[in-house]
Amino acid sequence: MTRRRPLVAALTALTLVPLAALPLAVAAQAWPSKPVRIVVPFPPAGTTDILARALAPELQKAFGQPFVVENKPGAGGNIGAEAGARAAADGHTLTLCAAGFMAVNPSLYPKLPYDPVRDFAPVALLVKAPLLLVVNPAVPARSTRELVEWARANPGRLTIGNGGQGTAQHLGGELFTAAAGIRAVHLPYKGSAPATTDLLAGVFDAQFDNMVTLLPHVKSGRLRALGVSSSARVPVLPEVPTIAESALPGFETGTWYGIVAPAATPVPVLERLNREVARIVALPDVAERLQAMGLLPAVGPRAVFGEFIRSEIAQYGKLIRSAGIRLD
Secondary structure, eight states: OTTHHHHHHHHHHHHHHHHHHHHHHHHHHHOOSSOEEEEESSOTTSHHHHHHHHHHHHHHHHHSSOEEEEEOOOGGGHHHHHHHHHSOSSSSEEEEEEHIIIIIHHHHOSSOSSOTTTSEEEEEEEEEEOEEEEEOTTSSOSSHHHHHHHHHHSTTTEEEEESSTTSHHHHHHHHHHHHHTOOEEEEEOSSHHHHHHHHHTTSSSEEEEEHHHHHHHHHTTSSEEEEESSSSOOTTSTTSOBHHHHTOTTOOOOEEEEEEEETTSOHHHHHHHHHHHHHHHHSHHHHHHHHHTTOEEOOOOHHHHHHHHHHHHHHHHHHHHHHTOOOO
């Protein structure tokens, strides 16, 4: 009898393992049991909002429940991020995340109300968004190389606007000037739209920003596109060379967008969402809409997205420290 007890205990433990997993499996099958919120930590009409509203109807078709976009702007995305992190971890709240508040803000703010790694579970990386370097047509440069040469000949004269201090766009501009070995004045605005308005008016020389913001003005001829920050040319602007091929070999930067959920959300729910998001982003009409905005689909496994977030936090932290960037 004494010898048989360990065997009985082991068999009992093996029997209990699938039983313990049953509540999660049942919860995943029952999900969603009510409308799902997609928290967007920025105002309407921005890239995060556009992405959320493109996904919501397709997710509703797939899961049979409304997916409702809720804008919670403020504090560089921190307010909405906190709301998403603190929501019930039952799969009924998702957050449309961006590089800014997930990877940049941890090095800019001395204390965040959320931890991008500890408080969130990765669902899916959606798209990568190369940045576009544009100038006002009055600037005497028709390529990235010519802009770099002009800036070197006129130290400190070049002015570059961006959508806000410490944003991925601001950091992209800092990375560009550092890589080119030029001096420039970086002008932060409260959003990309007001920055673009001033660039069109000739208040400053150049802007390094998301394509979705700048494309209409490039297409109309009111701004001149010099280069894209990706490693390869983008389908929506095939005639515009990369910054790497034009002037700075190896140069690459940009921003990205994805979906996360509260950390304790059941894994089966997260996996179902990941598979469905991958299917939706691959739909021809959705992929076409994304590429028209200069966004490159990038959905992959959840674990890869999690590692990507951690690597981005480290990379942006290094750049912020080396550039001495601080919030006012």
